[in-house]
């Protein structure tokens with residue numbers, strides 16, 4: 024029960040039920056669809072880059088509160104980050120949800136997205152929480168493969 | 179009668195199980211029968227000359243006779259064992275549909291069919307150049323007589339209809355559908371998956387050409403299903419799966435097939451499932467359909483009444499009580515059913531959320547999913563109360579965030 028109340032905390036409820044990130048971007052560079060056929064969550068994620076930096080993101084779609092909140096909070100967390108930083112945060116988020124242990128210190132870079140930690144105790148909802156993150160990961164991978172996104176390889 | 183006592187899982191786990199439409203729990207009488215089979219009779223039926231194999235064959239074939247009696251089939255060879263309702267429906271689609279449909283013919287389904295009675299017909303109508311049409315429902319979630327009469331025409335060759343909708347609980351007017359279809363020269367497949375757990379099926383009285391159901395929705399183990407078909411039709415059909423047991427003579431280039439029912443039972447069968455289904459039928463008969471209906475009527479009356487009091491709910495059910503059975507779909511207005519199901523789960527209430535393998539129906543309703551509570555003989559009014567309690571909790575959690 025604790026897990027449930029944690030999973031549906033105020034931050035998640037606010038983002039999940041009525042998000043200011045739910046809109047269309049005027050000049051998106053990339054758009055990617057994501058869906059969970061099982062529970063019917065569907066999102067369309069838009070991304071605008073400024074060089075290597077995520078200048079803006081937004082989403083439209085519908086689904087459960089967890090999937091919608093996760094999308095919205097991901098957008099807040101990653102806006103202004105470089106693609107390299109974003110990829111690292113995506114990886115950390117996925118590992119947190121899949122319970123591949125991370126230290127508190129590493130989890131800190133998730134900022135507000137750490138609010139989803141308890142979803143890792145609700146196996147039926149893991150896919151909902153991961154939807155946006157996998158969608159963005161796909162978008163970046165596709166962009167890189169097609170040469171439209173040039174991540175710096177200086178690390 | 180304390181039916182719950184017979185179901186070990188309902189005593190071992192503290193749950194309110196309201197997902198019997200997906201699969202029922204199993205009474206110890208069924209579990210014991212399977213154990214007894216493995217401890218005393220297990221061998222590959224039809225394949226051994228030794229006593230044990232003959233006993234296994236007997237157990238298997240006696241259950242066929244039992245099922246024939248249970249649904250009042252004229253001949254025991256009209257009962258074919260399959261994996262589940264889905265496999266039975268695929269068998270009909272391939273072995274009947276592929277060979278009997280042609281361009282200009284129509285297959286008529288209801289919009290409330292489960293994907294298993296819908297997707298195979300898409301494939302078959304496309305392959306044969308025939309057309310797939312739907313009977314839609316009215317705003318009482320029922321298919322009207324006018325709709326039936328306007329869709330089933332001289333062009334109709336196959337009608338597929340679910341007896342009871344797994345989403346809405348609507349009991350369809352299959353008497354009318356079968357009468358009209360036969361007048362037009364079409365055959366009718368009735369999907370009894372959601373009806374046979376709750377009401378007596380008499381195939382002769384019903385006069386369907388085929389019926390299908392899954393054992394696991396009527397107290398049996400998983401992985402056993404039934405196809406009933408009229409002998410005249412089954413005899414003319416080609417086999418579905420090829421292999422051992424379904425043949426007579428096999429030459430290098432050609433094969434002659436076994437007569438019914440073996441023609442449609444290729445490979446080593448799920449004998450444990452058959453034995454379990456036989457025990458489930460014994461269990462149902464020991465309680466009796468009259469009693470089952472009495473229990474469920476009281477339960478569904480109560481559930482309809484209590485859920486109707488919650489004005490934050492949308493209920494997807496017919497107002498006509500006599501046409502409703504087994505399941506109730508609902509949504510908390512403005513809250514996604516997946517969230518509702520998780521909150522119910524935290525209270526130990528198991529309901530299904532999603533599209534219930536009926537996406538065309540969901541699209542017709544203009545939604546993408548619902549929560550569904552489904553009931554069986556072991557459920558009590560207390561289970562309904564727990565559901566209501568869980569729903570109130572969910573509503574309270576979401577109330578201030580719901581966008582009106």
Ligand SMILES: Cc1ncc(COP(=O)(O)O)c(C=O)c1O
Nearest residue numbers: 262263264292294340344371392
């Ligand atoms: C009406 C109806 N038809 C067919 C099926 C398919 O049953 P199974 O998955 O056991 O083949 C179901 C169950 O989900 C059902 O409710």
Ligand SMILES: [Zn+2]
Nearest residue numbers: 062064087151
């Ligand atoms: Zn979801």
